[in-house]
Amino acid sequence: MSEVHVEVEGRTLRITNLDKVLYPGTGTTKGEVLNYYAQVAPVLLPHLADRCVTRIRWPHGVGGASFFEKNAPGGTPSWVRTATVPTTGSRAGTGDSDRLVFPIVDDLATLTWLVNLAALELHVHQWTVDSRGRPRNPDRLVIDLDPGEPAGLHECAQVALMVRDRLAARGLDCRPVTSGSKGLHLYAALPGRLDSDGTSALAREVAEELQKEQGDLVTATMTKSRRGGKVFLDWSQNSGSKTTVSPYSLRGRQRPTVATPLTWAEVEAGAEDALALDQFSHEEVLARIAEHGDLFGAED
Numbered sequence: 001m002s003e004v005h006v007e008v009e010g011r012t013l014r015i016t017n018l019d020k021v022l023y024p025g026t027g028t029t030k031g032e033v034l035n036y037y038a039q040v041a042p043v044l045l046p047h048l049a050d051r052c053v054t055r056i057r058w059p060h061g062v063g064g065a066s067f068f069e070k071n072a073p074g075g076t077p078s079w080v081r082t083a084t085v086p087t088t089g090s091r092a093g094t095g096d097s098d099r100l101v102f103p104i105v106d107d108l109a110t111l112t113w114l115v116n117l118a119a120l121e122l123h124v125h126q127w128t129v130d131s132r133g134r135p136r137n138p139d140r141l142v143i144d145l146d147p148g149e150p151a152g153l154h155e156c157a158q159v160a161l162m163v164r165d166r167l168a169a170r171g172l173d174c175r176p177v178t179s180g181s182k183g184l185h186l187y188a189a190l191p192g193r194l195d196s197d198g199t200s201a202l203a204r205e206v207a208e209e210l211q212k213e214q215g216d217l218v219t220a221t222m223t224k225s226r227r228g229g230k231v232f233l234d235w236s237q238n239s240g241s242k243t244t245v246s247p248y249s250l251r252g253r254q255r256p257t258v259a260t261p262l263t264w265a266e267v268e269a270g271a272e273d274a275l276a277l278d279q280f281s282h283e284e285v286l287a288r289i290a291e292h293g294d295l296f297g298a299e300d
Contacts, residue, residue, distance in 0.1 A: 050128035052102030055119035083133035123243035148227030157270035180251035196240035203235035261296035
């Protein structure tokens, strides 16, 4: 097993198997994945700050076995920040068995350490923790637009404009992000007055309203058999126990696509033209950042 020792922000990290192919479809290696995350870190880390991170790991690359990991793994360096939180959505656990110890990825060294473990996907909750690791109320709402075949990004873009209008009517501005998989995610910042149940109820209200008005295109029902040709508005990811892939995270797909922030002009173009919008590769995302900066964190 080849390995090198690198210095990252004053931490010495043991990096292994840089030449291992993690994306067989494109030949993308672990070294290239590490390089992507190092380059994207300035815009990624602010969106991971103070959030518990669930990882999906592919030790043998995409196409091999993968697994979700919530707890910090054995051998976690002592300098990695962690937060111990209850496992339930209400966060009311009483014993050690009811609690999880998540890593918090707030620096490049921690990010590099996790990516070296083949953690390709980084998923986070809609809430953050305070300096003592205690969960706060959600600071954002998310709605996942998941298309059922033959619907795709074109239909998601059309529905995203509807969701934007419904949220705006409630005084909320939202930002679009490709999922890096099939659909789109819409995020709206919240002032922190609602708990996770309240945020879920608000997202569900919007989803069911659109299902009632646009039932030929929109469904708020989780039953997969009812999603054919429609866009499922998944409001449930606002639950305190649920996570969504972070903006700028890679996905474990056949090619190294990324959850990519968009402009509303791009969504509007995608709603008009089925060929105008697609999922972006990691190389395209780095080029977009060089041109536009961080669209997810940009001021209006």
